Amino acid sequence: MDTVTTPQSSMPARGPVQAHGPRLAGDLAIWFFILAELLAFGVFFAAYAFARAKNIELFAAEQAALNRNAGALNTVLLLTASYFVVRAVQAAEAEASRQCANWLGGAILTGFGFIIVKLTEYAAAFEHNISLSSSTFHMFYLSLTFFHFMHVILGLVILIAMWNGARQGRYRPGDMNGLETGAAYWHMVDLVWLILFPLVYVIH
């Protein structure tokens, strides 16, 4: 992840950001990857919304059976993980590697919390014989949430790699690119869920 460096990331590390002008945090490559991911999820969300418009009653009935508490809990867990990642970046910037690793450890734990809640939700769905072919709603529910679930898993792999790097003191002012790149990916995973949760679990 440290192989591509933007011109901005090689700027002097000290001082407030405003003093250095606009700056994109992390590798340029990850931002193109993030844009591709956002486009894919955007198409998915629009497809769900327009499919729902044609099947209001079916979607309302099956959405009512979803575990909204689990969805809300997962939103809190992802937001918490994102906040911990922000604090990890700020700790690294303050040359506090140990705190950086601790914040990343917290993000990993809350990320795994998301995984556990989601797996519990899937287990309950499968107990009720819900599958991709059950209905249009369940096709969207399972494919959308599972697509996101796979992104959370990749995000956790990245967080664990960053946690390991932080423990070795790899991130410090002037050498933050790897940390910022992974952080940007994790926030993207959070951002997508912030639309997925109200769209699939709440709006009816």
Next chain:
Amino acid sequence: MSARMHGTPKGSTLLFATLILATIATWGMGSLGVTGTWGVAILAAISFWKGAVVILDFMALRHAPLLWRAITMGWIIVVWALITIAYIKGLAQ
């Protein structure tokens, strides 16, 4: 809010707390069965704001070149616009 070199705000804890409160509000509206045009408009506004906070402050795009900020904020605006159009279309069915 003032920013560090990375671009994340110093007041990230306050932002995090308001994001959690907004999530509880969304969950509460869903549990109370809030629906209809205004209910959905409020839900969409809250969710849009949460996404904007993540983009601008957590992803630090508030201090990124304008093009990147425009693309990412444009994405969330277009997505919520499409969801709103689809919702209105559903009401007309």
